[in-house]
Amino acid sequence: MVLSCFDKHLPVRGAVSKHATLCYYLSLPKPRILEHLIQQYADHLRNERSVSPHTLRNYLSDLAQFQHFLIDRELCLGDGKTLDARSIDIHVVRAYLxxxxxxxxxxxxxxxxxxxxGFFRYLVATHQIEKDPLLLIHSPKQDKPLPKFLSVDDIFQLLGGIKIKNPLDVRDRAMLEVFYSTGVRVSELVGLSWSDVDFQLGITRVLGKGSKERIVPIGEVALQALRDYSVEVRKRWNLPCQGENPVFLNNRGGRITTRSVARLVEKHLRAVGIPVKISPHGLRHTF
Structure with a gap:
């Protein structure tokens, strides 16, 4: 016999007591394990929001740090010493900040x-929690330093100072020329494929934040640097410069990473004696 929580005509008094207890525990709000919810949020960002791997990695790192804070302070622990998202309130968040x-x-x-x-807005929207504990918390007022950039003389010194000794030097020259000519983000630069570059029209197609596509003009000097580099690609890596093949390759013939680009920019700045410490993003401001 299946007992209903609303059955008022149970024949045995003991059954009523046991069943009422069972119904009581079933009616209690289930804990929302924070670790599981973070994984669900990661899937949401990856599959529905289409955030970049870099953004996803940073978000998950920040949420993991918050999770470790709660564990270290033994805050918001539910049954089994798991973190319950429903126990997180404004006081806990303020202590973390x-x-x-x-x-x-x-x-x-x-x-x-x-x-x-972003995480707690998602939890409210998906009915995992009832109230957003960060609703009344505002972001700190940010200092706004001027962005670092290179002067025109510095950028000409950088581009002209690359001594061509091997195919990687040709690659670096082409990469910096494209960077300076287009002003694209470093993530967009490393994401370029040969099919994205139109040598006849002098344009390139880039995939930016949120998978938004845009068309960017590219100068003749940068295009010629790409032509010179394409010759080296065919000779050194034996790869066709067409289709979805990546434009800028690492030493092993794979797509170069943003971190490698940052190291190369720093290397060439040192080589020509420019004392400014600047990231690849700084070259965008130079554009």
Whole structure:
């Protein structure tokens, strides 16, 4: 016999007592294990929001740090010592932000707070929690330093200072020329395939944030540097410069990474004696 929680005509008193107890526990709100919810959120960002791998990695890193804070302080622990998202309130979040401000810059705290805000908005929207504990918490006011960039003389010194000794030098020259000519993001630069570059029209197609596509003009000097580089690609890596093959390759013939580009920019700045420490993003401001 299947007993209903609303059955008022149970024949045995003991059955009523046991069944009422069972119904009571079933009616209690189920814990929302934080680790599982973070994984669901990661799937949402990857599959529905189409965020870049870099953005996804940063979001998950920030959420993992918040998770470790709760574990270390033994906050919001449910049954089995698991973290229950429903127990997180504004006081817990403020304690976390206070701990961050002791050792982090405002920009870092703001980014971590933005990751938390996005996560808890998702939990409310998917009915995992009833109330957003960050609703009344505002991001810290950011300092706005001027972006670093190279002067015109510096950029000409950088581009003209690359001594061509091997195919990788040809690649670096082409990469920096394209970077300076187009002003694309470093992630867009490394994502270029040969089919994205139209040598006749002098344009290139890039895939930016949120998988948004845009057309960017590219100068003749950069196009000629790409032509010279394509010859080396065929000779060194024996790859056709067409279709979805990546434009900029690493030493092993795979698509170069953003971190490698940052190292190469730093290397060539040192080689020509430019004392400015600048990231690849700084070259965008130079554009």
């Amino acid at each position: 206070a701990a961050l401000t002791k050792s982090r810059k405002k920009s870092s705290v703001g980014r971590k707070l933005a990751a938390l805000k």
